[in-house]
Amino acid sequence: xxxxxxxxIVLAARPKGEPRISDFRLETVAVAEPADGQVxxxxxxxSLDPYMRGRMSAxxxxxxxxxxxxxxxxxxxxxxxxxxxxDFGKGDIVCSYSGWQSLAISDGSDLRKLDPSxxxxxxxxxxxxxxxxxxYSGLLTIGKPAAGETVVVAAASGAVGSAVGQIARIKGARAxxxxxxxxxxxxxxxxLGFDAVVDHRAGNLAEQLADACPDGIDVYxxxxxxxxxGAVFPLLNEFARIxxxxxxxxxxxxxxxxxxxxxxxxxxxxILTKSLTIxxxxxxxxADQRPAFYREATEWLASGKxxxxxxxxDGLENAPDAFIGLLKGRNFGKLVVRVAA
Amino acid sequence: xxxxxxxxIVLAARPKGEPRISDFRLETVAVAEPADGQVxxxxxxxSLDPYMRGRMSAxxxxxxxxxxxxxxxxxxxxxxxxxxxxDFGKGDIVCSYSGWQSLAISDGSDLRKLDPSxxxxxxxxxxxxxxxxxxYSGLLTIGKPAAGETVVVAAASGAVGSAVGQIARIKGARAxxxxxxxxxxxxxxxxLGFDAVVDHRAGNLAEQLADACPDGIDVYxxxxxxxxxGAVFPLLNEFARIxxxxxxxxxxxxxxxxxxxxxxxxxxxxILTKSLTIxxxxxxxxADQRPAFYREATEWLASGKxxxxxxxxDGLENAPDAFIGLLKGRNFGKLVVRVAA
Numbered sequence: 013x014x015x016x017x018x019x020x021i022v023l024a025a026r027p028k029g030e031p032r033i034s035d036f037r038l039e040t041v042a043v044a045e046p047a048d049g050q051v052x053x054x055x056x057x058x059s060l061d062p063y064m065r066g067r068m069s070a071x072x073x074x075x076x077x078x079x080x081x082x083x084x085x086x087x088x089x090x091x092x093x094x095x096x097x098x099d100f101g102k103g104d105i106v107c108s109y110s111g112w113q114s115l116a117i118s119d120g121s122d123l124r125k126l127d128p129s130x131x132x133x134x135x136x137x138x139x140x141x142x143x144x145x146x147x148y149s150g151l152l153t154i155g156k157p158a159a160g161e162t163v164v165v166a167a168a169s170g171a172v173g174s175a176v177g178q179i180a181r182i183k184g185a186r187a188x189x190x191x192x193x194x195x196x197x198x199x200x201x202x203x204l205g206f207d208a209v210v211d212h213r214a215g216n217l218a219e220q221l222a223d224a225c226p227d228g229i230d231v232y233x234x235x236x237x238x239x240x241x242g243a244v245f246p247l248l249n250e251f252a253r254i255x256x257x258x259x260x261x262x263x264x265x266x267x268x269x270x271x272x273x274x275x276x277x278x279x280x281x282x283i284l285t286k287s288l289t290i291x292x293x294x295x296x297x298x299a300d301q302r303p304a305f306y307r308e309a310t311e312w313l314a315s316g317k318x319x320x321x322x323x324x325x326d327g328l329e330n331a332p333d334a335f336i337g338l339l340k341g342r343n344f345g346k347l348v349v350r351v352a353a
Numbered sequence: 354x355x356x357x358x359x360x361x362i363v364l365a366a367r368p369k370g371e372p373r374i375s376d377f378r379l380e381t382v383a384v385a386e387p388a389d390g391q392v393x394x395x396x397x398x399x400s401l402d403p404y405m406r407g408r409m410s411a412x413x414x415x416x417x418x419x420x421x422x423x424x425x426x427x428x429x430x431x432x433x434x435x436x437x438x439x440d441f442g443k444g445d446i447v448c449s450y451s452g453w454q455s456l457a458i459s460d461g462s463d464l465r466k467l468d469p470s471x472x473x474x475x476x477x478x479x480x481x482x483x484x485x486x487x488x489y490s491g492l493l494t495i496g497k498p499a500a501g502e503t504v505v506v507a508a509a510s511g512a513v514g515s516a517v518g519q520i521a522r523i524k525g526a527r528a529x530x531x532x533x534x535x536x537x538x539x540x541x542x543x544x545l546g547f548d549a550v551v552d553h554r555a556g557n558l559a560e561q562l563a564d565a566c567p568d569g570i571d572v573y574x575x576x577x578x579x580x581x582x583g584a585v586f587p588l589l590n591e592f593a594r595i596x597x598x599x600x601x602x603x604x605x606x607x608x609x610x611x612x613x614x615x616x617x618x619x620x621x622x623x624i625l626t627k628s629l630t631i632x633x634x635x636x637x638x639x640a641d642q643r644p645a646f647y648r649e650a651t652e653w654l655a656s657g658k659x660x661x662x663x664x665x666x667d668g669l670e671n672a673p674d675a676f677i678g679l680l681k682g683r684n685f686g687k688l689v690v691r692v693a694a
Contacts, residue, residue: 066626071626234621237618237621241617241621251638256621256624256625257625258625259618259621259622259625262618262621262622268614269613269614269615269616269618269619270613270614270615270618271613271614271615272610272611272612272613272614272615273609273610273611273612273613273615274610274611274612274613274614274615274616274617275610275615275616275617276582276615276616276617276620277578277600277603277610277611278610279617279620280575280578280582280597280600280603281600281603282633283597283631283632283633284597284598284599284600284633285407285412285633286633287632287633287634287635287638288631288632288633289630289631289632289633290624290629290630290631290632291624291628291629291630291631291632292623292624292625292626292627292628292629292630293628294628297592297628
């Protein structure tokens with residue numbers, strides 16, 4: 013086994029603004045055999061997600077940054093190709109957190125066995141994985157959509173947004189999506205069942221959104237920031253809830269505040285006069301809800317209430333370019349890298 | 354009875370920026386006898402509170418504005434001087450919402466009988482009334498201070514702030530107050546028992562506050578906005594909670610956003626990376642907690658765990674000037690107008 017070579021992508025430099033290809037480096041290193049209590053994994057799929065941009069920066073956040081020279085972090089689906097761990101056998105398909113590489117050693121603590129008869133394994137990185145659970149936990153715990161309320165989410169065809177809209181509808185709320193371009197909008201409306209969809213590339217976002225939300229907005233699931241926030245803000249109803257799970261429009265910002273006017277006092281005034289709730293979260297803090305999520309989401313998937321779209325890129329070496337595109341909205345559906353067939 | 358004359362203060366003009374004396378007008382009108390099911394009230398005390406600035410503006414808020422020519426709204430303590438209501442007798446002392454006037458008719462629906470043997474009736478406007486309940490409900494429901502956590506509140510010698518700090522201490526948290534001038538600071542520290550107090554008039558607010566909060570801030574009870582927010586913001590810990598009950602520093606702002614830099618993206622980023630909760634509220638929405646509040650706060654008052662200070666101004670005619678001073682922090686303690694002896 014010791015002749016096995018691991019291909020891995022490490023952080024070569026901290027990006028200034030938008031990441032560039034040169035911020036990543038592909039390396040090849042030998043992998044040792046698994047020790048007692050360990051398994052050797054062959055990575056099948058690597059998930060690419062916007063949060064990874066945060067890990068590339070040294071700025072303080074809820075997670076420690078990836079250090080220069082370290083393997084980029086990421087969720088993965090893998091096959092056990094050698095095992096000296098009592099709970100895992102050769103051939104098992106598992107969800108792991110092995111990062112941007114082709115092989116990995118694990119002590120089992122980060123592994124969750126998948127049953128390929130229930131759903132395609134790659135869904136463990138999307139609709140049945142972290143993005144789906146982000147949507148589920150943030151929407152239901154913080155957003156608390158009631159029947160008849162209006163829920164707005166951007167990146168509506170993406171991994172998180174598509175689940176937010178569909179789960180909102182399952183709970184009887186009206187789902188309004190925002191997406192970029194006619195193709196993504198049609199998908200969100202026709203395939204995912206959003207009640208209304210607004211194309212942020214068509215201009216007049218504020219007007220379009222106001223037309224799509226005649227009764228205002230009760231829940232805004234924030235995963236983008238930027239111009240979408242500006243369109244959402246005046247439409248927020250009294251007691252509106254805003255789970256904040258991401259701010260993709262700002263991930264490339266440098267540390268300094270942009271020029272004015274200063275919108276902070278206006279936001280605080282609205283928080284006060286409309287009794288708004290704004291709450292940042294990461295899905296980890298709701299870990300005790302994961303069993304309920306896996307059970308419910310698997311049922312919804314089987315019954316067709318919850319649909320998904322994957323955007324699969326072939327080859328680990330293409331991960332950096334695909335990730336850069338993700339931050340620009342170039343993907344269409346959950347972005348996954350197929351690392352091995 | 355029909356010869357009785359009511360003195361009342363009405364809104365004469367909507368203020369632009371700081372209210373002026375000329376925005377109010379004192380009128381004298383005749384009062385009719387109470388009809389069947391009504392009582393006639395003689396107002397003893399009128400509460401003056403920062404929220405009233407909002408009622409003077411036409412801007413949309415959680416409450417409708419006072420119209421030009423209408424009596425200014427406000428909480429009051431009154432004596433029943435004539436009753437045709439089965440539940441109230443002449444001489445009863447009640448808490449009412451009669452506004453800035455000397456006499457009022459009520460159908461009883463806004464009245465709560467007070468027991469003067471339990472506490473001085475004027476406390477029904479402060480520590481045992483709306484301000485105390487604002488502190489209690491916002492701090493415990495949204496702020497949820499845990500033992501050992503740091504709770505920060507401004508206007509620490511005021512009606513709401515003084516209760517926030519003391520209730521935080523009752524729950525085992527460390528209370529850090531902000532107040533204006535050495536007299537208020539000494540009172541908050543020595544009489545109210547705040548663990549640390551910072552004087553916002555002494556300069557270096559950010560540094561002083563950082564020194565007073567070596568473990569950061571877990572709960573910031575927001576009742577002022579302005580410069581205090583700027584000092585608090587960098588000290589907020591992960592999972593910090595921010596109940597927003599008032600923004601006195603901004604009540605005189607005109608509608609336009611101030612010049613930059615734009616602090617909104619930085620706030621949203623902190624909400625995300627620190628998993629902050631910011632939640633605006635008015636005490637009304639927690640009305641079901643009032644019985645528990647009256648019971649607990651009355652006990653705390655009796656046992657000396659909860660103290661208060663009143664700033665009593667004599668004469669209804671002096672209410673406008675006292676209210677203008679309140680918005681500038683001129684009062685020292687809960688501001689109450691003694692309308693009748």
